[in-house]
Amino acid sequence: MFPFAINPEKAVEELARFNKKLTAGIKTFTEVGPIESGVSAKEAVYREDKVTLYHYTPRTESPHRVPVLVVYALVNRPYMADIQEDRSMIRGLLDAGLDVYLIDWGYPDASDRYLDLDDYINGYIKRCADFIRNRHDIYRINVLGICQGGAFSLCFSALHADRVRNLVTMVTPVDFHTPDNLLSLWARGLDVDLLVDTMGNIPGDLLNITFLSMNPYRLTGQKYVDMVDLLDDPVQLKNFLRMEKWIFDSPNQAGEAFRQFIKDFFQKNGLIKGTIKIGERRVDLANITMPVLNVYATKDHLVPPDASKALKQYVGSSDYQELPFNGGHIGLYVSGRSQKEVPPAIANWLKERG
Amino acid sequence: MDNNPFSTDWMKGWSDLQQKMWEDWSDVTQNSWAKTWQKETPMNFFREGMKNWPGAGAFGSAPQTPEAMAMQNAMSSMEGFMRMGREVFKVFQNLTESGAASQDWTTQLDRIIQQTKEMFAKSGASPLAAMGNMPNMGNMGNMGDLSAMWSTPMKAWTDMLSSNPMFSNDIMRSMLTGGQSADELMTRFLSMPGLGPNREKQEKFQEGLRLGLEYRKHFEEFQTLMNQSTSRALDLLHRKLLEVGAEGKSLQTLHDLYVLWVDCNEEANAATVSGKEFNEVNARMTNALMRVRKHMGDVVDESLGTMNMPTRRELDSAHKQISLQKKRIQALEDEMQELRSKDSSADINALRDDMEKLGIRRLREEVADLKRQLQESLLADPVEPPGSLAEASTSANKKTVRIGVNKASGAAVGSTQKGD
Structure with a gap:
């Protein structure tokens, strides 16, 4: 049988409908207005260089006494965790009674070219953690690391175990050499020294292209063709554009930190080999003796589940638990189902551990 | 119509x-x-x-x-x-x-x-x-x-x-699209030895072209792989269309066909980019691109230098120095913070323990004995030595000898202080 039932009338009708939607869509576009994101109320409580520590306004009368510090990746912006009212992991944590802080790394420029991982982990993260400890008059806080921020949180917890009560890692790469880790495969042949020495800071656009090239035709083609169906719905269009804004809102990466991260983590797989040195100290995952909750996404194409689950073998904690989410790397934060499943589970796990 | x-x-x-x-x-x-x-x-x-x-x-x-x-x-x-x-x-x-x-x-x-x-x-x-509407590239x-x-x-x-x-970058694009005749010209130019006062400039320019050609070669490898991927996608589409026909089904809309074609491309692309060959080719191409850009940056830097304008190298150097200074300041601040927040009561208690161990009461008694002996000897011998020992003896009533421990040497040290 001829595999096409696309007769001329139908084809013309389809394309005319497509055009009509596009034309009508212009009205929706003009009415959409500015794309705001980062919806939960928050206050900047500490600043240093381009880093800002935010404290989210609690949404329960007496939030849990141990605050949570969210450590996001350097790649992309942290408002993904609070992207819109009905799609906000932060809001979910607040509603579940947690007191939440978040580090916003800002947009590094040429003056930040020589920031290294020591500056980020033993510097910014440590000082943000100390600020919260002093503010709440407690010795140890809870830390929640996301993706690359999760890897940073692991290093921080291993180096400063006395400051961390409980550790939550989300879609965090630990074993960078699992066979399905495409980013790692691509990174291994790169001359990172040449790249950083040439580019200085690594442009966010370059990272965008790298991420998009994992599904280039779907992410740069089909997605926009399908967007036409959203054009008559301002709310859906705004949600779409909000995600678009986040995807392309990619800060440049401080050159030295990028060099170190690609070489030590991606190329040498140093986190599980115990060869990474941050400042003068070696990161040994066995030093992570506090309770650990490892959240991963079963359909994660950026950080494959096996890359995250490897943590179990190396961590020193006797209280290690995993929380798999049936979805992708971004879906873990923005899908409707994750809102119901993930933040409450994290909050309960933290509360159970005091 | x-x-x-x-x-x-x-x-x-x-x-x-x-x-x-x-x-x-x-x-x-x-x-x-x-x-x-x-x-x-x-x-x-x-x-x-x-x-x-x-x-x-x-x-x-x-x-x-x-x-x-x-x-x-x-x-x-x-x-x-x-x-x-x-x-x-x-x-x-x-x-x-x-x-x-x-x-x-x-x-x-x-x-x-x-x-x-x-x-x-x-x-x-x-x-x-084949890569579509890249500017100045023939627009397919x-x-x-x-x-x-x-x-x-x-x-x-x-x-x-x-x-x-x-x-x-336009220069790199022109390198990529030079064509065969341009290649021949470049090869001839590259074989020319540097001569005269412009020798260094010529050599740098030649080096840039050499790097550009190298990049072009690696880009072609990359492009060939991508074309092979597209070819595989076409095979996939062919197979899937035959399957649709064999099952007695049909694609209903242009959108269906479009989605099927995207799926085929993604499947073929995934197979390509996860292979060892792609990783090598991709790395070679990117590294070659970086070499070209590095060379271009160096050349630009040199030109800026001759015009007494700030160069990238100088800016990097300045940023590095600032970064090092910031680290030093931060380390000092951390140290100060640590000293400020340190609980000194433990040190004081340790000092008291040390003093107890030294038998401070016994030492005080010994000092008092010595003073008594001194006063007695002075009374026995009324001639005052130079430096007014009498004054010392009267003030000795107001002062007490304190014994501490030198932490560095561990030796007992003495000092006089007002009051006790």
């Missing part, structure tokens, strides 16, 4: 209509949305923006808002989809005219797939030609309209690549 839906007249009318609708829409967007949303961006938003932005060069591209970038991608994809619709229509028209739709459609499909594969294979000889005109259909999903991707400052 002819009643036969696949007639040329009808097709032309339909095509003109599509074109007009598209242009009208683009005009609307340029005149209204661009004004309302992009007031501060001095670029002609959609089409002109899409043409001009990538050409801005590697050294001074204006930043683009995420919304504008998203819309640029969206417009590129939508335009591609509509173009695909037109080309698919032409294919069906040909099939209908040849009677293939009702007869031997599989043979016709084989032929179309084969022709398209050949087209991609040819484009492999001319790097980037040599591949015929049919190529537009198959390259539709790729177009948005290649537009995005071409708009990246890393890939869009």
Whole structure:
């Protein structure tokens, strides 16, 4: 049988409908207005260089006494965790009674070219953690690391175990050499020294292209063709554009930190080999003796589940638990189902551990 | 318009209509949305923006808002989809005219797939030609309209690549598209030895060209791999269409066909990019690109230096020094903080313990004995020595000898202090 039932009338009708939607869509576009994101109320409580520590306004009368510090990746912006009212992991944590802080790394420029991982982990993260400890008059806080921020949180917890009560890692790469880790495969042949020495800071656009090239035709083609169906719905269009804004809102990466991260983590797989040195100290995952909750996404194409689950073998904690989410790397934060499943589970796990 | 839906007249009318609708829409967007949303961006938003932005060069591209970038991608994809619709229509028209739709459609499909594969294979000889509308690259005109259909999903991707400052430098683009005659010229130029006072400049220029050619070679390898991937995607599409036909099913819309084609491309691409060969080729290409850019940066730096303008090297050096100073200051602040917050009561207690161990009471008694002996000897001998020992003896009543421990040496030390 001829595999096409696309007769001329139908084809013309389809394309005319497509055009009509596009034309009508212009009205929706003009009415959409500015794309705001980062919806939960928050206050900047500490600043240093381009880093800002935010404290989210609690949404329960007496939030849990141990605050949570969210450590996001350097790649992309942290408002993904609070992207819109009905799609906000932060809001979910607040509603579940947690007191939440978040580090916003800002947009590094040429003056930040020589920031290294020591500056980020033993510097910014440590000082943000100390600020919260002093503010709440407690010795140890809870830390929640996301993706690359999760890897940073692991290093921080291993180096400063006395400051961390409980550790939550989300879609965090630990074993960078699992066979399905495409980013790692691509990174291994790169001359990172040449790249950083040439580019200085690594442009966010370059990272965008790298991420998009994992599904280039779907992410740069089909997605926009399908967007036409959203054009008559301002709310859906705004949600779409909000995600678009986040995807392309990619800060440049401080050159030295990028060099170190690609070489030590991606190329040498140093986190599980115990060869990474941050400042003068070696990161040994066995030093992570506090309770650990490892959240991963079963359909994660950026950080494959096996890359995250490897943590179990190396961590020193006797209280290690995993929380798999049936979805992708971004879906873990923005899908409707994750809102119901993930933040409450994290909050309960933290509360159970005091 | 002819009643036969696949007639040329009808097709032309339909095509003109599509074109007009598209242009009208683009005009609307340029005149209204661009004004309302992009007031501060001095670029002609959609089409002109899409043409001009990538050409801005590697050294001074204006930043683009995420919304504008998203819309640029969206417009590129939508335009591609509509173009695909037109080309698919032409294919069906040909099939209908040849009677293939009702007869031997599989043979016709084989032929179309084969022709398209050949087209991609040819484009492999001319790097980037298959990559769509990259500026100054022929705009795929040599591949015929049919190529537009198959390259539709790729177009948005290649537009995005071409708009990246890393890939869009005009010099590098000219290196990539020089052609065979340009290659010969370059080879001859590169073989020329450096002469005279401009020897160094000539050698640097030659080195730049050498690096450019090396990059071109690796880019061609990369492009060949990508073309092979597209060829595999065509095979996949062929197979899947045959399967659809064999199952007695059919694709209902152009969108269905588009999605199937995207799926095939993604599947073929995933197989390619997860392979060892791709990783090696991709790394070689990127590293070669970096070498070219590094060389270009060095040359620019040198020129800036001769004009007494700040160079990248100098700025980096300054930033490095600032960074080191910041680290030092931070270390000092940490140390001060540590000292401030340190609980000194433990040290005081330790000192008291040390004093107890030294038997301070016994020492005090010994000192008192010594004082008594001294006073007695002074009384026995009334001649005062120079330096007024009498004064010392009276003030000794007000002072007490304190015994401490020198932490460094561990030896007992004595001092006098007012009161006790």
